[in-house]
Amino acid sequence: xxxxxxxxxxxxxxxxxxxxxxxxxxxxxxxxxxxxxxxxxxxxxxxxxxxxxxxxxxxxxxxxxxxxxxxxxxxxxxxxxxxxxxxxxxxxxxxxxxxxxxxxxxxxxxxxxxxxxxxxxxxxxxxxxxxxxxxxxxxxxxxxxxxxxxxxxxxxxxxxxxxxxxxxxxxxxxxxxxxxxxxxxxxxxxxxxxxxxxxxxxxxxxxx
Numbered sequence: 647x648x649x650x651x652x653x654x655x656x657x658x659x660x661x662x663x664x665x666x667x668x669x670x671x672x673x674x675x676x677x678x679x680x681x682x683x684x685x686x687x688x689x690x691x692x693x694x695x696x697x698x699x700x701x702x703x704x705x706x707x708x709x710x711x712x713x714x715x716x717x718x719x720x721x722x723x724x725x726x727x728x729x730x731x732x733x734x735x736x737x738x739x740x741x742x743x744x745x746x747x748x749x750x751x752x753x754x755x756x757x758x759x760x761x762x763x764x765x766x767x768x769x770x771x772x773x774x775x776x777x778x779x780x781x782x783x784x785x786x787x788x789x790x791x792x793x794x795x796x797x798x799x800x801x802x803x804x805x806x807x808x809x810x811x812x813x814x815x816x817x818x819x820x821x822x823x824x825x826x827x828x829x830x831x832x833x834x835x836x837x838x839x840x841x842x843x844x845x846x847x848x849x850x851x852x853x854x
Contacts, residue, residue: 666788675785678792678814683773685819691847692717692771692820694838698727702832715838716851721768724852734854737768745854766796770812770821781810791815791822805829 670678693716700709713727727733734745742753769775776783780803781796796810806829813823820843824836 667786667793668788670785670787670792674787678785679773679776682814682819683776686771686773688844689771689820690719690844692841692843693845693847693851694841696725696836696838698834698836700832700834703830714851716847717768717771718847718852719768719772721765722852723768726851736852736854738852743854750854766810767824770824775812789816 693714696713696715698711698713700711702709711727711731712729713725713733716724716726721737723737725735732745732747734743736743740754744751744753766775766778766781769778775796776794778796780800781798784795784797786793786795791813793814794812796812798804798807798809808827808829808831810827811823811825812821813825814820815822820841822838822841824838825833827833
């Protein structure tokens with residue numbers, strides 16, 4: 647249950663632009679990584695509204711949820727779902743804190759797959775995700791986005807995740823979409839909007 651909950655916060659793959667995607671050249675990929683890594687070093691806080699769409703093989707309809715993501719460097723991350731239900735996941739101090747409509751719990755995340763997912767999401771806002779030894783990275787582009795596609799290297803992680811795509815609008819250094827495919831084939835797409843960088847964030851966003 648905890649695995650499904652945690653991964654449900656982040657997962658899915660979107661292939662809307664797949665046919666138009668082409669590989670970046672070596673110089674293009676280097677310039678992209680340098681730009682993102684340099685510009686995101688200045689980020690101390692980041693907050694976005696999000697829409698998450700999860701597709702599961704055994705369901706006829708997609709599951710669509712809405713909420714707010716808050717990040718505080720170096721490694722505090724909060725996902726608060728507000729519609730159609732209230733649900734919160736907070737990654738802090740190597741633990742996962744969960745509030746499921748008033749029912750609170752915590753799980754030790756150290757050395758577990760959750761920690762690696764958390765690191766990748768946090769890394770997408772500070773440029774460090776390109777250096778994560780757990781993943782190999784391919785760099786793609788289309789008319790609207792630069793895309794970093796992450797594939798797990800370890801057999802353990804591949805049991806859960808097939809690939810993750812982070813999409814960056816052309817000319818921007820922050821992620822606008824997180825797309826992931828699970829090993830099962832289930833997919834999740836998270837689209838961010840109304841992103842605020844280095845704006846004050848209430849401490850209540852990082853507590854249950």
